[in-house]
Amino acid sequence: MSFLIPAAFGLAALAGPLIVLYMLRSRRQRVEVPSTLLWEQLDLPVSSAVPWQKLRLTPLLILQLLVLAAFVLTLARPFYTQQTLLGPHTVFVVDTSGSMAMGGRLERAKAQALDLIGDLSEANQVSVVEAGPQPEVLVAFARDPELVSDALNGLVATGGRADLSGAIRLARGLATPDRPTSVLIFSDGGDAPLPEEPVAGADFVRLDDIGPNLAVTVWSLDPSTEGTTRGFLQVSNFSAEAVSARAEVTVNGLTAGFVDLEIAALADARQTTPIDAGPGDIVTVNLVDNADALSLDDRASLVVGGGPDRAVSIIGSGSPFLGALVDAVPGFSSADEGPADVLIIDGGALPEIDRPTWLIAPTAAPEGVTITELVRNTAVTYQRPGEPILDSVDLSEVAVAQAQVVTAPRWLTLVRAGDVPLILLGEVNGQRVAYFTFDLTHSNLVVQVGFPILGARILEWLGGGSAGEVSSEPAGTPIAVAAPTAPVAQVTLPDGTVRDLTSGTAAFVDTGQPGVYRVDYRAEDGTLIEGPVAVRTFVADESEGAVRQIATGGGAIAEEEPSTLIREWAPWVIGLVLLLMAVEWWVGHQRPGWSRRRSREGTLAT
Amino acid sequence: MILTPELRARLERLSIVTRRRVSAQWSGRHSSRHKGESLDFADYREYVPGDDFRRIDHNLWARLGVLLIRQFEAEEEMPLKVVIDTSRSMSFYGKFEVARVLAGMLSYMGLAGGDRVQLFAVPGDEGRSLRIGPVGRHLSQWSRLESWLEDLEPTQAGSLASAVRRLSGEGTVRGSLILVSDLLTPDWQPALDGLAVGSGGVVLHVLGQEEMEPDLAGDLRLADSESGGELAVSTSEDTMRRYRDALERFALEAQGRARRSGLDYVLVPALPGAADQVLSALARAEAVR
Numbered sequence: 026m027s028f029l030i031p032a033a034f035g036l037a038a039l040a041g042p043l044i045v046l047y048m049l050r051s052r053r054q055r056v057e058v059p060s061t062l063l064w065e066q067l068d069l070p071v072s073s074a075v076p077w078q079k080l081r082l083t084p085l086l087i088l089q090l091l092v093l094a095a096f097v098l099t100l101a102r103p104f105y106t107q108q109t110l111l112g113p114h115t116v117f118v119v120d121t122s123g124s125m126a127m128g129g130r131l132e133r134a135k136a137q138a139l140d141l142i143g144d145l146s147e148a149n150q151v152s153v154v155e156a157g158p159q160p161e162v163l164v165a166f167a168r169d170p171e172l173v174s175d176a177l178n179g180l181v182a183t184g185g186r187a188d189l190s191g192a193i194r195l196a197r198g199l200a201t202p203d204r205p206t207s208v209l210i211f212s213d214g215g216d217a218p219l220p221e222e223p224v225a226g227a228d229f230v231r232l233d234d235i236g237p238n239l240a241v242t243v244w245s246l247d248p249s250t251e252g253t254t255r256g257f258l259q260v261s262n263f264s265a266e267a268v269s270a271r272a273e274v275t276v277n278g279l280t281a282g283f284v285d286l287e288i289a290a291l292a293d294a295r296q297t298t299p300i301d302a303g304p305g306d307i308v309t310v311n312l313v314d315n316a317d318a319l320s321l322d323d324r325a326s327l328v329v330g331g332g333p334d335r336a337v338s339i340i341g342s343g344s345p346f347l348g349a350l351v352d353a354v355p356g357f358s359s360a361d362e363g364p365a366d367v368l369i370i371d372g373g374a375l376p377e378i379d380r381p382t383w384l385i386a387p388t389a390a391p392e393g394v395t396i397t398e399l400v401r402n403t404a405v406t407y408q409r410p411g412e413p414i415l416d417s418v419d420l421s422e423v424a425v426a427q428a429q430v431v432t433a434p435r436w437l438t439l440v441r442a443g444d445v446p447l448i449l450l451g452e453v454n455g456q457r458v459a460y461f462t463f464d465l466t467h468s469n470l471v472v473q474v475g476f477p478i479l480g481a482r483i484l485e486w487l488g489g490g491s492a493g494e495v496s497s498e499p500a501g502t503p504i505a506v507a508a509p510t511a512p513v514a515q516v517t518l519p520d521g522t523v524r525d526l527t528s529g530t531a532a533f534v535d536t537g538q539p540g541v542y543r544v545d546y547r548a549e550d551g552t553l554i555e556g557p558v559a560v561r562t563f564v565a566d567e568s569e570g571a572v573r574q575i576a577t578g579g580g581a582i583a584e585e586e587p588s589t590l591i592r593e594w595a596p597w598v599i600g601l602v603l604l605l606m607a608v609e610w611w612v613g614h615q616r617p618g619w620s621r622r623r624s625r626e627g628t629l630a631t
Numbered sequence: 632m633i634l635t636p637e638l639r640a641r642l643e644r645l646s647i648v649t650r651r652r653v654s655a656q657w658s659g660r661h662s663s664r665h666k667g668e669s670l671d672f673a674d675y676r677e678y679v680p681g682d683d684f685r686r687i688d689h690n691l692w693a694r695l696g697v698l699l700i701r702q703f704e705a706e707e708e709m710p711l712k713v714v715i716d717t718s719r720s721m722s723f724y725g726k727f728e729v730a731r732v733l734a735g736m737l738s739y740m741g742l743a744g745g746d747r748v749q750l751f752a753v754p755g756d757e758g759r760s761l762r763i764g765p766v767g768r769h770l771s772q773w774s775r776l777e778s779w780l781e782d783l784e785p786t787q788a789g790s791l792a793s794a795v796r797r798l799s800g801e802g803t804v805r806g807s808l809i810l811v812s813d814l815l816t817p818d819w820q821p822a823l824d825g826l827a828v829g830s831g832g833v834v835l836h837v838l839g840q841e842e843m844e845p846d847l848a849g850d851l852r853l854a855d856s857e858s859g860g861e862l863a864v865s866t867s868e869d870t871m872r873r874y875r876d877a878l879e880r881f882a883l884e885a886q887g888r889a890r891r892s893g894l895d896y897v898l899v900p901a902l903p904g905a906a907d908q909v910l911s912a913l914a915r916a917e918a919v920r
Contacts, residue, residue, distance in 0.1 A: 053849075053850045053851055053852040053863060054849065054850070054851050054852065055851070055852045055854055055861070056847065056851050056852065056853055056854065057853075057854045057856055058723070058853050058854065058855065058856065059719075059720035059721075059722075059723040059724070059726075059813065059815055059839070059842065059856050059857075060720045060813075060815035060816070060855055060856065060857065061853050061854075061855040061858075061860060061861075061862045062815050062816070062817065062855075063815075063842075063874060063877045063878055063881060064853055064862050064864055064874065065862060066877045066880075066881075067864075067870065067873045067874060067877055
């Protein structure tokens, strides 16, 4: 046992005065007796003149000395050291992939992390990184256990795959030179080795709870020849026993039928079922009476696509590539006559923008954009990362013979050539506008593999809000929500919660929950305009609940120091002090023999 | 109620025994020093004119030629004086309650035996040494005596010796005397010495259990409840041993002085069952039967 304040033992000298008090003869207590007749005959030597008396070790004196000793011990602050996983700075990387929902893995991870938080002191700092589909630093360099606890308690398993590598990179980014940093990974290991294994400066807490699981691994909807919708359901059995499963199909929350399946052990069962649902209906399949180890994958939702095509009118030079693009993108068709839902202005003058518009190098810039000059012979140098419109689209080979140099501070630049924006997204008059600063015929974009995908996504973005094609992506995939300017958007999550998005937010990233996300726009007058509907599905690979050991290299990222924790005995010693004080009080005031004497003295004094 | 019905029923079967012949005004059940009309022959004496010549023993006159008168024992009532100590020291440890029961018990027994019972309390009111209580000759008067006893309160200090002097009137107390007291008064010795009792009696020495085994500790100032005087005492094992020795000497001396005055002596701890203890002790001493 060591002491933080050994000098406090000097207070033990107070025992001296305490003992002296006991050696001092106390003032005689007056006791009335019937008669002193017999006492007078004793001829007693009364030594009241002597202030001292022989020290008698009474229980009270012993107890008071013990109280003093315990009190001094408390002030000396005894402590012991304890090894802990917490270093000077520890980053908790907590896996929130779908498989972490199996058998309470995530709850156990949180419990273990919270248990470690009990060791948090002034000497430690803790950061928390959520390793979900989109890794995120939840808490950085925190000394407040409550802050860390709140962050940990707020973690929920997503339906997606964890980006453990990205999370570890984030954790390493939190390392500072002045403070050794270690990473503690709470995970089931995922289903594939990490690129950087063994992970240096990290410890791995493996969470391997597992149990039988039945999962909806495929749920798709297709129009049938009968004019209805046909649902295709695949249920996978990840247990070693054959099971019977029943799936309830609901349309917009109302039961539309049941599908019964017999599934062999470690096998899949598939079945199609007709569903009376039209475009825009939310069709959900849910395994009923299924108490398995992972409930997140027991349910899947889709939104029926289709509906009337969006009419697209191309005005201007009319690149043949654009016409082909419009005809190729499902849900869109060229509008030869009549009003168009989407305009494509391919060069030429700028019309009044009263509907979603794709501007391709117009002669005049729309509101919020200023054309300053032209630039020649340039090439793409930047693609906005994480942008859904550019997902899987490689524009690195795109060269542009001539482009407008524009300034558009409130627009979102997707693609740049140096400092020159090439593709921008924005809004004019409350309408979505995509702006290409170059003529398609003055670049090689149209011959790139990614052009149809880029074009289709731009059309889909422009036509957003209709009940046309509904994006269905793995949970965690961001949802493009709006142009970067007003109106403000709000997103309704699958569990019904509504999140308001600040103006300028282009994508909603908190899409860990599997299910249907509905985006609405709030106009400046407060009215809600229906936006796109997106479906985020549970990643089927997570349903297996595979467990893998992540190899770690140990050691801190920065210079390592032994991780010891100073634990004080204070609570115990204070408890001892209080106990001794209580006993001392009892002995001094309540001891039965004493109380009898006091009672008798009371009688004497009557 | 001082005496329970059960105790009273028991007491009615007992009577106080006098050691000497009584001398009283009224006939009663106790042998008198006077000659009387009982059937017990006592003595002869010469005939003097005026004697009832029916008492002349004609047999002796025939044999001896002397006129002798037959004398018989007289039976007279016994004056029983019951003196209860009401000094302040009696108020401790339940002594007075026990003393009151004992005084009532012997008074009742005297009434049941046809004695002339008179109650006294020491000290008296308003600075007097003795408080004279009611007189009773029959059980029908018990309630008056009981009521008087119940009204007594041990609140004052007084001289036991003065009371005894007044009681005896500088002579011998006629009849029998019961003294119920803790004798914790400085003049207890002359008080007992002055009790010249005609027909005997008993001293019931009532002491509290706490007086017999004091449970005191530490340095104390003992305050005398009657005199108010204080005495510094430092208790220890030795002190308590010496106290017990002094108490034993006190009791022995009291017993000796009581005996010399013709009285029986019973040391009564003020505890429940004191009445039975006293009756047993008096029976052993043949003071009651």
